[in-house]
Amino acid sequence: MMVSEKIKDFLTKLLIVIFLFFIGYYFLMGSSTQTPEEFDKEFIEKFDACVERAKNRCDEGISETACTDYAMNRCETFLGTKENPIIK
Structure with missing residues (x-):
């Protein structure tokens, strides 16, 4: 027992x-742990890629400045800014 x-x-x-x-x-x-530097680098890469994709959607008649502003605003809506990122 x-x-x-x-x-x-x-x-x-x-x-x-x-x-x-x-x-x-x-x-x-x-x-997925990242250092602040790695996070910043990844955020900048994602943000820049987002801006380039958004610029490709601009109409032909829109100016370069307006297109860049449109792209930046669109990406800030989804990703946030470097100072205040939207964490997913």
């Missing part, structure tokens, strides 16, 4: 340790 209780207790503790390990692993590896 004593041996089966020890085995049961051991298996319970082992399952708890395995469960906690996988929960910790999920939270540590599941998050």
